[in-house]
Amino acid sequence: MHINLSGKTALVTGSTAGIGHAIARGLAAAGAEVVVNGRSQAKVDAAQAAIDKAVPGAKLCGVAADVSTAEGCAALLVAIPRVDILINNAGIFEPKGFFDIPDADWQRFFDVNVMSGVRLSRGYMPGMLERNWGRIVFIASESALMIPKEMIHYGMTKTAQLSVSRGLAEMTRGTAVTVNAVMPGPTMSEGVQTFVADLAKQNGQSEAEAAANFVKQHRPGSLIQRFATVEEIANMVVYVSSKEASATNGAALRAEGGLLQTIA
Known part of the structure; x- marks a missing residue:
């Protein structure tokens, strides 16, 4: 199978490092025009340069915006008013005992991990439905189903992402738009x-x-x-972002190395 995303524009939030950077690189290698996003222009520029070196001829642009805020998401939507593929990857994690997690941390994790994807999906999905093609992918985690006791606040946000993803998928009925979540394990x-x-x-x-x-x-x-390596996670995301994945919708796709001991 050859995945060709030529003519498609993909936005990957939090793509200056880690899984997001690997996803951006993978989408660029498949021919998509990729929007690199991070909070600082310096990191965005460095990430673009790294992808351009790894994928000669890659079509790239970069937008520095803090997607944990409503203002940052609004600025990103103004800078890039249309995308065909939205990868809601921006996220944070931090091991911390439940009794030591203050209210501010709960809110911060929810804003970064959940509301960024909510706001950007709300901004980009109507255009996808109007054009009758689009892909939205939430980068969740196996922690959505196996809540880690050492970071319950993180697990809560990943469970929320699965709920949002499935709910949005219900809105695509009868269209060529899909919404899915990918659940990496330790990466x-x-x-x-x-x-x-x-x-x-x-x-x-x-x-x-x-x-x-x-x-x-x-x-x-x-x-x-x-x-897992970041490339192994990116491979799953590139596939589910493709035209070839048209029958995969409303799914929580596992890339967690078999941690979850269930068959469904």
């Missing part, structure tokens, strides 16, 4: 690399040992018994 993004490096220092281990021990101790149900 070795830059943020996780920093987390693993800190664990390694705390426990006097190498980073490889710390990563392996984290999966064994905290995600023992993993069938692949390792962190």
